[in-house]
Amino acid sequence: MDGMGTNRLEAFSDGVIAVIITIMVLELKPPHDTTLTSLRSLAPEFLSYILSFLVVAIMWVNHHHMMHSVRRADARLLWANNTLLFWMSLVPFVTAYMGNNCRDPRAVALYGVVLALCSVSFVLLRSAIIHQHRDNPDLARYHRRILFKNLNSLLFYVAAVPLAFVDVRIAFFIFVFVALSYFLPERKLAEPEAAPQ
Amino acid sequence: MDGMGTNRLEAFSDGVIAVIITIMVLELKPPHDTTLTSLRSLAPEFLSYILSFLVVAIMWVNHHHMMHSVRRADARLLWANNTLLFWMSLVPFVTAYMGNNCRDPRAVALYGVVLALCSVSFVLLRSAIIHQHRDNPDLARYHRRILFKNLNSLLFYVAAVPLAFVDVRIAFFIFVFVALSYFLPERKLAEPEAAPQ
Amino acid sequence: MDGMGTNRLEAFSDGVIAVIITIMVLELKPPHDTTLTSLRSLAPEFLSYILSFLVVAIMWVNHHHMMHSVRRADARLLWANNTLLFWMSLVPFVTAYMGNNCRDPRAVALYGVVLALCSVSFVLLRSAIIHQHRDNPDLARYHRRILFKNLNSLLFYVAAVPLAFVDVRIAFFIFVFVALSYFLPERKLAEPEAAPQ
Amino acid sequence: MDGMGTNRLEAFSDGVIAVIITIMVLELKPPHDTTLTSLRSLAPEFLSYILSFLVVAIMWVNHHHMMHSVRRADARLLWANNTLLFWMSLVPFVTAYMGNNCRDPRAVALYGVVLALCSVSFVLLRSAIIHQHRDNPDLARYHRRILFKNLNSLLFYVAAVPLAFVDVRIAFFIFVFVALSYFLPERKLAEPEAAPQ
Numbered sequence: 009m010d011g012m013g014t015n016r017l018e019a020f021s022d023g024v025i026a027v028i029i030t031i032m033v034l035e036l037k038p039p040h041d042t043t044l045t046s047l048r049s050l051a052p053e054f055l056s057y058i059l060s061f062l063v064v065a066i067m068w069v070n071h072h073h074m075m076h077s078v079r080r081a082d083a084r085l086l087w088a089n090n091t092l093l094f095w096m097s098l099v100p101f102v103t104a105y106m107g108n109n110c111r112d113p114r115a116v117a118l119y120g121v122v123l124a125l126c127s128v129s130f131v132l133l134r135s136a137i138i139h140q141h142r143d144n145p146d147l148a149r150y151h152r153r154i155l156f157k158n159l160n161s162l163l164f165y166v167a168a169v170p171l172a173f174v175d176v177r178i179a180f181f182i183f184v185f186v187a188l189s190y191f192l193p194e195r196k197l198a199e200p201e202a203a204p205q
Numbered sequence: 206m207d208g209m210g211t212n213r214l215e216a217f218s219d220g221v222i223a224v225i226i227t228i229m230v231l232e233l234k235p236p237h238d239t240t241l242t243s244l245r246s247l248a249p250e251f252l253s254y255i256l257s258f259l260v261v262a263i264m265w266v267n268h269h270h271m272m273h274s275v276r277r278a279d280a281r282l283l284w285a286n287n288t289l290l291f292w293m294s295l296v297p298f299v300t301a302y303m304g305n306n307c308r309d310p311r312a313v314a315l316y317g318v319v320l321a322l323c324s325v326s327f328v329l330l331r332s333a334i335i336h337q338h339r340d341n342p343d344l345a346r347y348h349r350r351i352l353f354k355n356l357n358s359l360l361f362y363v364a365a366v367p368l369a370f371v372d373v374r375i376a377f378f379i380f381v382f383v384a385l386s387y388f389l390p391e392r393k394l395a396e397p398e399a400a401p402q
Numbered sequence: 403m404d405g406m407g408t409n410r411l412e413a414f415s416d417g418v419i420a421v422i423i424t425i426m427v428l429e430l431k432p433p434h435d436t437t438l439t440s441l442r443s444l445a446p447e448f449l450s451y452i453l454s455f456l457v458v459a460i461m462w463v464n465h466h467h468m469m470h471s472v473r474r475a476d477a478r479l480l481w482a483n484n485t486l487l488f489w490m491s492l493v494p495f496v497t498a499y500m501g502n503n504c505r506d507p508r509a510v511a512l513y514g515v516v517l518a519l520c521s522v523s524f525v526l527l528r529s530a531i532i533h534q535h536r537d538n539p540d541l542a543r544y545h546r547r548i549l550f551k552n553l554n555s556l557l558f559y560v561a562a563v564p565l566a567f568v569d570v571r572i573a574f575f576i577f578v579f580v581a582l583s584y585f586l587p588e589r590k591l592a593e594p595e596a597a598p599q
Numbered sequence: 600m601d602g603m604g605t606n607r608l609e610a611f612s613d614g615v616i617a618v619i620i621t622i623m624v625l626e627l628k629p630p631h632d633t634t635l636t637s638l639r640s641l642a643p644e645f646l647s648y649i650l651s652f653l654v655v656a657i658m659w660v661n662h663h664h665m666m667h668s669v670r671r672a673d674a675r676l677l678w679a680n681n682t683l684l685f686w687m688s689l690v691p692f693v694t695a696y697m698g699n700n701c702r703d704p705r706a707v708a709l710y711g712v713v714l715a716l717c718s719v720s721f722v723l724l725r726s727a728i729i730h731q732h733r734d735n736p737d738l739a740r741y742h743r744r745i746l747f748k749n750l751n752s753l754l755f756y757v758a759a760v761p762l763a764f765v766d767v768r769i770a771f772f773i774f775v776f777v778a779l780s781y782f783l784p785e786r787k788l789a790e791p792e793a794a795p796q
Contacts (some may be wrong), residue, residue: 031623
């Protein structure tokens, strides 16, 4: 029963994340004329789309790694996961909002708020998994190490919110920096996860 | 053949529910300016979205628990499930309608009607499962106990429809109350389900 | 490898059909006021939505039964399936078109044309399966019996196209009649399929 | 762990591709009147939709064949796959853009650019798989043979971009030609893949 529950949790999460990552493109309204000016005016929406695609793809990859260690789809885990999906579901909204108002600190700050709340949900989900492995110190220690990384991203996102009001470019830089920071260590993190399992 | 049918039933239901829960966000149109007034004017749509996300997520969790006990995807079960998905598919519509007209009793009552019809479908689906387990009194008794809970939610939703015309806030309170009532007992209900399987 | 291919074919088809059946609701635009007149003016769109939900759900159930007998996801089967998904993907378009112009024979006839082309695709898909079972006369005979039923629906849909120009209500009656005709024999057909497998 | 990771990679990719192929139909706005003129004015959008449905379906079939040989969902493979999904997610955008401006070389060239970038991603994904099979010369040779085919399509798409400025019909011809070229050899390619596995 546990395995089955976990599979369906993954399938549902994959479905929701697949829809989230894809419907964002619906906000890119194709202009009705083809002057370079009208295409160029899409640039902020497009950059906003690239950033969000990257962020959601990273979240999916992390979710994918995390689910490997889930033992059973209990109530705490299910609802931590639903909380994550809720905040992720707002990404298309804030992406379009920031794309339309890319120089406005309020739109950029709101984007940071939603990413920060996604990070909080990852922390909750990771804690629920650590709780399931409280009798396995190796795996729990491994997850606590990544939890630290999740908290790190959270801190950066929280910092981006007020910094957007200083200069929106600082906030953008933080969003891109946090996203890129997931690339280098990914491989290193993948190895130990494989080991204890 | 039975197992395969059940898996595909789950996969299709997960797909439909994943799309339902995610496309609701498309109704949250990002305002083109960033004044606090225009953001604040989104508040009813946003609260309506949170409520519906919660309601659909609860329905998914219940569906997930219920499918554990399905023996075979027979015609009765398939069509009880399709009926449920039909009424659930209207949730994005009534969510947007209530979000746009949150003080209008007719919009709030219509939301209640759709949730009530989802509950009726859950009762039909649960009855189809009880019918499959008519030779297993333990499991049938367990499902009848939850059926009672489904009927309870149904009663509350039905009551919310006329009460919306007294004061829409009573109806809102009922929607939130029914949703939150699913949280405490979830854990208790999960245990016995694991046992007979 | 064969089983895996079939699973993924099912998963992809389920995904596409789940999105098709759910995005149709996006065409039901919630009116911004709540007068009964504006809700009532949605009636044709809504009836059109119910009919299409039913039609797509029946197609999914048939697809589900058909896939049980697929042996391998070969090129012919893959492309018969893609052809079916293509015509099914046009159902949301003709549903909205007929909903907006429910008294116009051209809109109703176009709906019939798309359903007829879905039926043709079912015939192609069923033939591809019969071809895979050409060394198993029992299963091939069973599939030929349902093929006859598919051809029957096709004939009705083809007849609905010119009849829509006589009176759109005749065409509607045919659409509903074909849909309901799938309910009674479903159970009877399910039994023999279980047997040879 | 490997098998599980691969399954989920497939499930997520299938979900994203299923949404991509289906939401394109949302760009086909049903006209509010039913004059033949207004239907006929949809012809470019519709032809653009058919072409993109075919192109995305071919990409899905190729992805499906390619995933058979994936050994483990390592970081390189995951991100090659995410890159592919990113460029594929832009297909609905360029489809609508080309549909609205079908005689404008810039819109047609942009369509070619996105298809070319999808082909580049296929080359990256195929290389990641070849890297996984570097100790199995037979399978690596087999994949290098298809890699050559991927590079071929890429060349054609790249050529279509400047040729759209000579005459958009040359570019259309190339898009259709590349798509149709996938049909004949599909069966031949499927056989050797089955063998080494």
